[in-house]
Amino acid sequence: MSRVWQWNRPVTVREVLEDLQQERSIAYTTVMTVMDNLHQKGWVRREVDGRAYRYTAVSTRAAYAAALMNEAWAQSDNPAAALVAFFGMMSPEQRVALQDAVRMVQLDEPQPGPEEEGTPRRTPEQAPEEAGEQAADQGPEPGR
Numbered sequence: 001m002s003r004v005w006q007w008n009r010p011v012t013v014r015e016v017l018e019d020l021q022q023e024r025s026i027a028y029t030t031v032m033t034v035m036d037n038l039h040q041k042g043w044v045r046r047e048v049d050g051r052a053y054r055y056t057a058v059s060t061r062a063a064y065a066a067a068l069m070n071e072a073w074a075q076s077d078n079p080a081a082a083l084v085a086f087f088g089m090m091s092p093e094q095r096v097a098l099q100d101a102v103r104m105v106q107l108d109e110p111q112p113g114p115e116e117e118g119t120p121r122r123t124p125e126q127a128p129e130e131a132g133e134q135a136a137d138q139g140p141e142p143g144r
Helices: 002-007 013-020 028-040 061-074 079-089 092-108 126-136
Strands: 044-049 052-057
Touching: 002 013, 002 052, 013 028, 013 052, 028 044, 028 052, 061 079
Parallel strands: none
Antiparallel strands: 044 052
């Protein structure tokens, strides 16, 4: 998938093979099998181009990464604690990027109407504190 995302255009098995062979020896049939598996799993779509297929990524690398994070978070028995632990693993640069992303999402949210103005809303700054309190109830993190 990295090569398909990297090229950001429809690619053939031959093109991926030639790209990979710059780093290591690999057989055409191996690349063809992997590309077919990616197609069967729905990660790429393919179109006939002469006697070959051209493969295109179904989603961006960012969308794929987001789906993985969402899946991992959804499987947690305590999502708030999982988020607190995840945030704790972030570098300062990653935290700044997260804050920027939260601001972007907030700008896209509809603002409350007059009937909703009396309802207190949690800010993103409050949510991690509340999650941290829940995480503290869970005991120390493994390895700490």
